[in-house]
Amino acid sequence: MSSEIKAPESFRDKVSTIDEQGKRIWIYPKKPRGPLHRARAAVSILLLAFLFAAPFIKVNGQPLILLNVLERKFILFGLAFWPQDLHLFALTMIALIVFIILFTAVFGRLWCGWACPQIVFMEMVFRKIEYWIEGDAHQQRALNKAPWSAGKFVKKASKHAVFYGLSFLIGNILLAYIIGVEELFKIITDPPGQHVAGLTAMILFSGLFYFIFAYFREQACTMVCPYGRLQGVLLDPNSIVVMYDFQRGEPRGKIKKGAERVPLGHCVECRLCVQVCPTGIDIRDGTQLECVNCAACIDACNEVMERVNFPKGLIRYASFNGVKSGEKLKITPRIVGYSALLLALVGLLSFLLLTRSAIEATILRTPGVLYQEVEEGKIQNLYNLKVANKSFDRLSVHLKLLEPPGEILLVGGEQLNVPEDGLAESVFFVKLPRAQLRGVQTPLRIGVYDGERLLETVKTGFLGPAGGR
Numbered sequence: 001m002s003s004e005i006k007a008p009e010s011f012r013d014k015v016s017t018i019d020e021q022g023k024r025i026w027i028y029p030k031k032p033r034g035p036l037h038r039a040r041a042a043v044s045i046l047l048l049a050f051l052f053a054a055p056f057i058k059v060n061g062q063p064l065i066l067l068n069v070l071e072r073k074f075i076l077f078g079l080a081f082w083p084q085d086l087h088l089f090a091l092t093m094i095a096l097i098v099f100i101i102l103f104t105a106v107f108g109r110l111w112c113g114w115a116c117p118q119i120v121f122m123e124m125v126f127r128k129i130e131y132w133i134e135g136d137a138h139q140q141r142a143l144n145k146a147p148w149s150a151g152k153f154v155k156k157a158s159k160h161a162v163f164y165g166l167s168f169l170i171g172n173i174l175l176a177y178i179i180g181v182e183e184l185f186k187i188i189t190d191p192p193g194q195h196v197a198g199l200t201a202m203i204l205f206s207g208l209f210y211f212i213f214a215y216f217r218e219q220a221c222t223m224v225c226p227y228g229r230l231q232g233v234l235l236d237p238n239s240i241v242v243m244y245d246f247q248r249g250e251p252r253g254k255i256k257k258g259a260e261r262v263p264l265g266h267c268v269e270c271r272l273c274v275q276v277c278p279t280g281i282d283i284r285d286g287t288q289l290e291c292v293n294c295a296a297c298i299d300a301c302n303e304v305m306e307r308v309n310f311p312k313g314l315i316r317y318a319s320f321n322g323v324k325s326g327e328k329l330k331i332t333p334r335i336v337g338y339s340a341l342l343l344a345l346v347g348l349l350s351f352l353l354l355t356r357s358a359i360e361a362t363i364l365r366t367p368g369v370l371y372q373e374v375e376e377g378k379i380q381n382l383y384n385l386k387v388a389n390k391s392f393d394r395l396s397v398h399l400k401l402l403e404p405p406g407e408i409l410l411v412g413g414e415q416l417n418v419p420e421d422g423l424a425e426s427v428f429f430v431k432l433p434r435a436q437l438r439g440v441q442t443p444l445r446i447g448v449y450d451g452e453r454l455l456e457t458v459k460t461g462f463l464g465p466a467g468g469r
Contacts, residue, residue, distance in 0.1 A: 027217070112292040
């Protein structure tokens, strides 16, 4: 994609954060500013507000979001999901993957710059604190090179104390998503010895986040996250990315006071686009794996263009073809295909959610127990019943034999009480007249009711004598 760019291609032979000896190059990005940065900050505030508030929001007495992997219990926007809903989870993940592919094919890595939790926390929270305590990029460099003093110790200690405190808070919030706010409060208020596992998880979460945001930083995007590497197969010349207009910017040249500028491009070689980049790349070299589409370079370049009376947009959101030949975004067959597949998946998922039963009933013949001949020429089978209640209402379940005509006797009473968001088990007998048998296996349809409301219909088999009737 960058064959038209005049800059040499040697930059693709190395990573911007690693030197020739294999040592890490610490990135000191200049403090960004501009309308796009303010827009990103507003979006980040909304996302962070939702992240921190969601575990405390209740819907009908239940958390808005609960991802309890330990107990295999999930609640999303008031709906409970159990292991029996694995097919819904699988469809959701497939739809999400297709959406990511479609979104990236059209808009590039826009997700990373505007909504990725790693970028939001790093650039909009931890980096802001670092600017506040240690100053802008040149001040941070000077502080790190300076010998240790009381002032340097106070700044470094304050920064890392705040970093760890924030990491501890983030760890607690994420733990609340897993175990719930009530359990989290118990861990916090009870003596530590009563919740060793929870306390250990909290410390591990906090330590992990502190390491990522204090030390690992942009390496999480360039080395760990696979999304950047997927760009090579997801992007094409029509994808919208942060793009340097090489047609307009080349050849580059500085503006010197009192000297006539020879015919050059609009790039004045100020390098502010490089200085503000949180991953240390030069966007003028073309689309790169490390670019997270944060748009800091767009704001910096637009500010310079205003100062030198050149049009804005030397660096902007655009496609390679848009820069090269002025083409507008095209709807390609690939976009149409991804969109059709995504709509089909969303439609199927919506149908399954709308028709999803409030319970999951499992009826199986009791293993190792043969049929019995009882009074009046009837045959009897014993069954195990397991009912998972996926709602937040207590259910009183009873069974009806829908087909063929016969009797059902639930052991222990006429109804089975199933607790809200819980599980109940029982056994029951089915009696069929010999006249209703259809050989060794007779198909049954059993209705599971709550009062007069049919919750689910379950099919099973009835074992009878080989001669049937």
